[in-house]
C-alpha cells in the first residue's frame with residue numbers, strides 16, 4: 423500500500439481510495455468480493471442468511487475530534503456484527519459505504535480501515551464491497567452486514583414466553599458513562615479510560631450469541647443498543663408479554679461503580695437508559711438457564727401481562743430515542 427504521508431482524498435480520488443481498500447481486503451476463497459458490480463456468495467444448504475445495516479453520522483453518533491479513526495473503524499464494524507450476534511448467527515461479510523470530505527487525509531482512512539479490519543477479522547467477516555462518495559463536510563458511514571445461522575435457529579425478539587428469565591451478558595452502563603465522561607471532560611484515569619474504551623471499542627458478543635442460540639431453552643434475543651429500558655420493551659411488545667426487572671440486580675462493572683461514586687452519577691440510570699452496551703439481552707426457560715455455558719446475569723422475569731415493571735424503588739426509566747429528548 424502506498425505510504426499515506428499527507429495525501430488527501432482529493433489527491434487520491436474515488437478509485438484510488440477503492441484500490442486502497444481493495445488491497446487491504448482480499449476476497450475469501452470461493453467468493454467474488456470488492457471490484458465487480460456485485461459480490462457473489464455461495465449458497466449453503468441448511469443455512470439461512472441474516473442481513474442488517476447501520477449508519478454512523480458525524481455529530482450524531484460520533485465526534486470526529488475525539489474518536490480516533492481506528493476506533494471509528496472498529497465501532498462501525500462492531501455495531502453491525504453485534505446485530506448478527508443478536509440473532510445467534512455467525513457473521514460472514516460486510517459492505518462499507520463511506521461519504522468522506524475531500525479534505526480527509528489518506529492516513530485517516532488507513533487508521534479507519536485498520537480498526538474495521540481488526541474486529542471484522544476477529545469474527546470472520548470479510549469486507550465484500552461498498553460505495554464511496556464525497557461529502558461536503560461531515561463523515562457518514564453505512565455498513566451492511568451478512569451472517570448465517572442454521573435454518574430455523576435465528577433468535578427473534580418475538581419469542582419470549584411467560585415464566586422465562588430475563589438475562590444479559592457482560593455489564594451495563596459502561597459505554598454511556600464513557601460518553602458522559604467524554605462530553606463532561608472528566609479527567610481520564612484508568613477507570614474513566616476503561617469506560618471510554620467500552621464506548622469506542624464495543625465488543626460484539628458473537629461467540630456468546632452462537633452458544634446461546636445452540637440452547638433450545640433460549641427464546642428471545644437482541645443486542646442492547648439503546649439501553650435495556652427501551653430494548654426490553656421491544657421484546658415485550660414483539661412477544662406480547664410483560665416483565666418485571668429488579669434494578670438492584672443489574673450487572674455493573676467495578677470501574678462504573680467507582681466513577682459513579684466519584685462523580686455523583688446514578689449507575690442504575692446509566693445501566694438502564696444509557697445505550698451502546700452491545701451486550702446480549704435474552705430470555706430463557708429457568709431450567710435451561712441453569713445449564714447455560716455463557717456468563718450472564720438474571721435481571722428479571724417475563725410475565726403473562728403487558729408492560730415493564732421495575733421492582734424496588736419507584737423510579738421509571740426509559741431508553742434512548744434518536745427523535746425524542748429524554
Ligand code: ADP
Pocket residue numbers: 440443455456457458459460517518519520549550551552553554
Ligand atoms: P459502481 O459504479 O458499480 O457503484 P464502484 O466504482 O462504486 O462501483 O465500486 C467498485 C467496486 O468497489 C465495487 O465492487 C464496490 O462494491 C467496491 N467498493 C466501492 N466502495 C467501497 C468501499 N467503501 N468499501 C468496500 N468496497 C467498496
Ligand code: MG
Pocket residue numbers: 552553554
Ligand atoms: Mg459506487
